[in-house]
Amino acid sequence: MKIKKSKHALLSVSALALMGTMLTPAASWATDGETLIQEKCLLCHTNTGNPEAPYSRISQQRKTPEGWHMTLNRMQRMNGLVISSDEVQAVIKYLSDTQGLAPSETAPFRYVLEQKPNVVEEVDPAYVEMCARCHSNARFGLQRRTLGEWQLHVNTHMAINPTTELHALARDRDWYDIAYNDVVPKLAVDYAFNDPAWNQWQAKVKPSLNGSWSVAGFMPGKGDYSAVLQTKETSKDNFSVSMKGHYADGTPLQGEGSAKVFAGYEWRASLTIDGIKMRQVMAAAEDGSSLSGRMYQSAHDEIGGELTAVHGSAVVALSPSAIKQGQQKEITIIGADLKGSVSLGNGVQVVKVLSRDADRVVVLAKATGSASVGMRNVSVGKAKAKAQLAVYDEVAAVQVLPNESIARIGGNGGNIAKMQSTYRALAFSAGKDGQPGTADDLRLGYMQALWSLQAFDEAAEHEKDLKYAGSIDGNGVFTPGDAGLNPERKFSTNNVGNLKVIAQVLDGDKAVEGDAHLLVTVPVFVKRAIQ
Amino acid sequence: MNISNIFKTATLLCAAGAVTLMSGCAANQAVSVNGMAADGHEYLLTVTRPNQLHVIDTETKQVVRSCDVPGTFGTGAVQPSPDGRIAYVLTNGAEDVYGFDITNCDITFSAKQSQNGVKVKTFISLAISNDGKELYTVQNPTRKLNDRYEVLAPRLAVFNTADGLDAKSVRNFPVDRRITKIMTMKNGEVILGGADIKAINPVNGEVRMLSALQNWARGADWIPPDAFAMFTQGEHVGEYIMPYFTIKWNGDPGDMEQAEFWWGMSRIDIATGEVDERETVPFEFIVFNWITDPNDSNILYGAFNQLSKHDLSQNKTVDVIDLDHTFYSINMDRSRTIYIGGTSSDISIHNPDTLEKIGSIQLTGDMSTSDLRIARLL
Numbered sequence: 004m005k006i007k008k009s010k011h012a013l014l015s016v017s018a019l020a021l022m023g024t025m026l027t028p029a030a031s032w033a034t035d036g037e038t039l040i041q042e043k044c045l046l047c048h049t050n051t052g053n054p055e056a057p058y059s060r061i062s063q064q065r066k067t068p069e070g071w072h073m074t075l076n077r078m079q080r081m082n083g084l085v086i087s088s089d090e091v092q093a094v095i096k097y098l099s100d101t102q103g104l105a106p107s108e109t110a111p112f113r114y115v116l117e118q119k120p121n122v123v124e125e126v127d128p129a130y131v132e133m134c135a136r137c138h139s140n141a142r143f144g145l146q147r148r149t150l151g152e153w154q155l156h157v158n159t160h161m162a163i164n165p166t167t168e169l170h171a172l173a174r175d176r177d178w179y180d181i182a183y184n185d186v187v188p189k190l191a192v193d194y195a196f197n198d199p200a201w202n203q204w205q206a207k208v209k210p211s212l213n214g215s216w217s218v219a220g221f222m223p224g225k226g227d228y229s230a231v232l233q234t235k236e237t238s239k240d241n242f243s244v245s246m247k248g249h250y251a252d253g254t255p256l257q258g259e260g261s262a263k264v265f266a267g268y269e270w271r272a273s274l275t276i277d278g279i280k281m282r283q284v285m286a287a288a289e290d291g292s293s294l295s296g297r298m299y300q301s302a303h304d305e306i307g308g309e310l311t312a313v314h315g316s317a318v319v320a321l322s323p324s325a326i327k328q329g330q331q332k333e334i335t336i337i338g339a340d341l342k343g344s345v346s347l348g349n350g351v352q353v354v355k356v357l358s359r360d361a362d363r364v365v366v367l368a369k370a371t372g373s374a375s376v377g378m379r380n381v382s383v384g385k386a387k388a389k390a391q392l393a394v395y396d397e398v399a400a401v402q403v404l405p406n407e408s409i410a411r412i413g414g415n416g417g418n419i420a421k422m423q424s425t426y427r428a429l430a431f432s433a434g435k436d437g438q439p440g441t442a443d444d445l446r447l448g449y450m451q452a453l454w455s456l457q458a459f460d461e462a463a464e465h466e467k468d469l470k471y472a473g474s475i476d477g478n479g480v481f482t483p484g485d486a487g488l489n490p491e492r493k494f495s496t497n498n499v500g501n502l503k504v505i506a507q508v509l510d511g512d513k514a515v516e517g518d519a520h521l522l523v524t525v526p527v528f529v530k531r532a533i534q
Numbered sequence: 535m536n537i538s539n540i541f542k543t544a545t546l547l548c549a550a551g552a553v554t555l556m557s558g559c560a561a562n563q564a565v566s567v568n569g570m571a572a573d574g575h576e577y578l579l580t581v582t583r584p585n586q587l588h589v590i591d592t593e594t595k596q597v598v599r600s601c602d603v604p605g606t607f608g609t610g611a612v613q614p615s616p617d618g619r620i621a622y623v624l625t626n627g628a629e630d631v632y633g634f635d636i637t638n639c640d641i642t643f644s645a646k647q648s649q650n651g652v653k654v655k656t657f658i659s660l661a662i663s664n665d666g667k668e669l670y671t672v673q674n675p676t677r678k679l680n681d682r683y684e685v686l687a688p689r690l691a692v693f694n695t696a697d698g699l700d701a702k703s704v705r706n707f708p709v710d711r712r713i714t715k716i717m718t719m720k721n722g723e724v725i726l727g728g729a730d731i732k733a734i735n736p737v738n739g740e741v742r743m744l745s746a747l748q749n750w751a752r753g754a755d756w757i758p759p760d761a762f763a764m765f766t767q768g769e770h771v772g773e774y775i776m777p778y779f780t781i782k783w784n785g786d787p788g789d790m791e792q793a794e795f796w797w798g799m800s801r802i803d804i805a806t807g808e809v810d811e812r813e814t815v816p817f818e819f820i821v822f823n824w825i826t827d828p829n830d831s832n833i834l835y836g837a838f839n840q841l842s843k844h845d846l847s848q849n850k851t852v853d854v855i856d857l858d859h860t861f862y863s864i865n866m867d868r869s870r871t872i873y874i875g876g877t878s879s880d881i882s883i884h885n886p887d888t889l890e891k892i893g894s895i896q897l898t899g900d901m902s903t904s905d906l907r908i909a910r911l912l
Contacts, residue, residue: 047680047681048680048681049680049681060681060682155683158676158684158685159682159683161683161685162653162676162678162683162685163683165655165657165676166655166657168711168712169657169712169714169762171760171762173712174712174728174729174760174761174762175729175748175758175759175760175761176729176748176758177711177729178711178712179685179711488859493856494839494856494857494858494859494860495858496859
């Protein structure tokens with residue numbers, strides 16, 4: 004099937020309310036979710052008489068915790084559901100555990116749960132003009148419904164958002180008929196309620212997520228960090244958590260909070276780290292050996308980065324993860340409780356161990372001038388990791404990530420804050436063929452860069468977008484302009500703009516550039532847990 | 535200045551120009567309604583947030599009065615009665631209609647269309663019969679059941695305006711989905727503007743095609759047009775006008791190198807029902823709405839980020855100026871003065887010959903998607 008590329012920048016919405024209230028004392032979880040459904044939901048929903056699917060419009064759907072939370076929010080807002088926040092959490096927990104999604108079902112769409120901004124989705128053409136012109140693919144890709152439920156879902160759209168059929172790409176065709184009769188049957192197959200993946204996952208014994216974890220992550224404006232994550236299960240699927248570690252420059256990092264696990268693998272934590280409220284959205288590996296996902300600021304979910312936690316003692320990552328032939332530099336080996344001698348592979352000498360902490364080992368490393376170009380395995384004592392360090396001859400190419408991005412104007416007395424965008428420079432050497440951009444390029448990892456902006460095209464130059472749309476700092480963090488009409492601009496337009504983000508990586512006396520596209524646009528006025 | 539002083543001033547002005555203006559002054563002086571100049575005197579009608587109907591004198595460019603509209607803002611659709619006295623406003627989330635006497639803000643009519651668990655939305659579709667006795671809306675109903683929604687068929691609803699407050703529809707007839715602006719023709723049929731443009735007889739519900747757009751039969755070289763309008767224009771020249779956008783491929787569909795991008799329109803003479811459906815000018819910039827010059831039906835004016843003038847005889851845009859900001863709607867009074875409104879809180883006034891901005895009317899709130907209609911008060 005031909006897949007059409009649909010530019011769909013998923014701009015994360017604000018803090019997931021789900022976690023704000025979910026992390027209440029464990030006692031509140033004693034409330035039985037199923038009893039609550041019978042008491043609260045069956046005031047309108049009905050008993051079907053089928054023990055396999057007992058509740059109308061409920062038992063025929065499966066969703067993520069965020070998906071169920073959105074449903075409950077809608078029931079409160081539009082259908083008169085009266086329910087306390089503790090009860091909401093109990094119902095979400097019950098439904099996510101009994102009518103959730105398997106790890107393999109959420110895997111393609113984790114970015115939306117992680118509130119990761121600037122993801123460009125590949126959307127099936129059948130959905131591009133129908134669902135994905137308003138929603139992310141992840142929005143419907145993270146739901147499983149029976150055919151009848153997908154049909155009723157179209158009717159819900161017609162009732163709640165009646166102008167749906169007047170939008171561009173709807174009003175010039177028989178939208179309702181196409182939605183109901185053409186697209187729904189495909190949804191019922193592609194995102195089927197009865198998928199064996201869920202039954203198989205339910206049957207599995209879920210791993211314990213209790214214990215000590217080696218954590219590596221990145222935070223915009225701060226850089227790479229290492230930490231030890233301690234988790235303690237206080238009641239079933241509820242954890243107290245603490246994180247202690249360092250940013251790569253040595254600044255300490257410390258925080259505490261709590262977490263909850265849904266469907267046996269969906270990790271949702273809320274922590275205060277160095278005074279800032281943060282959220283973690285991670286998925287546990289099916290064997291429980293690792294957690295991976297994203298941590299972000301609760302109030303600005305675009306400010307966040309990937310993190311990986313490996314159970315026990317392990318080499319998780321290096322910062323930086325490349326060394327040039329003949330170069331001497333500090334390298335931080337990230338991992339908890341690393342003991343023993345450090346090996347960085349052939350041709351890379353550990354000149355000195357500079358420091359050892361619970362979460363990292365910092366070494367002064369030197370690559371010989373004749374060290375062969377390529378990846379090295381790294382070990383500290385018994386802890387080993389494959390292909391963690393790249394030895395390179397020169398930086399040949401730089402990619403700026405994300406390559407397509409959006410920032411949103413805000414502030415200026417309005418209710419909606421500015422939404423920044425953040426960038427990293429990913430470097431490559433050319434590989435054996437000497438040509439960058441080919442399959443044998445060697446990925447060197449993220450590097451420090453000098454950041455600047457340019458107008459994206461002639462139109463942007465003419466409209467002086469560079470002057471109005473915002474600025475970028477030395478850490479690759481772009482801050483957009485103020486919201487509201489700007490009478491200085493043509494048509495009094497907002498401080499929107501079409502820009503190019505330039506990263507310049509210095510390699511000896513040479514500078515290698517990469518760029519990315521940035522659209523600075525208007526605020527998001529409707530915030531959802533799943534865009 | 536009190537009312538008697540206004541009359542005194544008007545009398546003196548008339549006396550000063552008695553030789554040439556005698557008949558006009560006599561008429562103006564004689565015909566007024568509740569102190570408002572009548573005999574066809576023109577007033578602009580629009581709605582602003584939070585929800586006020588504004589009555590604006592086209593001669594003085596001043597707001598004569600502002601009437602509070604019940605309910606939350608709808609789409610701001612406005613339909614004047616044939617005598618210009620009553621302004622019907624769609625409100626309350628595009629569900630209810632209220633009729634206002636524009637001379638005193640009295641509410642003369644109301645209809646709450648959502649009833650008995652059926653929610654009715656009207657997508658700007660308001661029209662009135664030529665005698666002012668019947669109001670037409672297109673209703674898009676959905677029914678809320680205990681745990682699900684049911685989508686019901688759209689219908690033309692007919693109200694008797696004399697039924698006053700809390701009126702109920704007296705007739706209903708099925709119509710297509712996706713209908714937006716509607717207008718009554720001289721023969722009494724109601725033009726239904728949707729993907730295709732049809733006319734319905736509001737007495738018996740008979741529907742006939744006026745302008746097949748979604749279902750036009752031009753073959754694969756043209757894409758079915760995107761015909762859409764959220765605003766009603768044309769009353770100043772007695773026409774209904776629906777803009778559209780289309781593509782002519784000139785080869786393989788999807789080959790943008792060969793393709794031509796066109797604006798087009800279906801323009802219907804409401805006196806004769808004659809349809810003028812054609813491409814107008816190449817797509818060079820966005821135009822939200824067209825109006826026709828009363829002196830030359832080949833001349834169209836359009837508005838959005840620009841005010842533009844187009845000559846259909848040449849298929850060319852002949853003049854264009856940038857506006858202060860984005861505007862949605864455009865209309866014209868009897869003297870050919872252009873008014874541009876919608877979006878923000880100011881109506882921009884322009885000379886049709888030069889397109890030059892000659893004035894501005896500041897309102898108390900944003901017009902958003904509101905209509906900008908002309909009422910000729912009799």
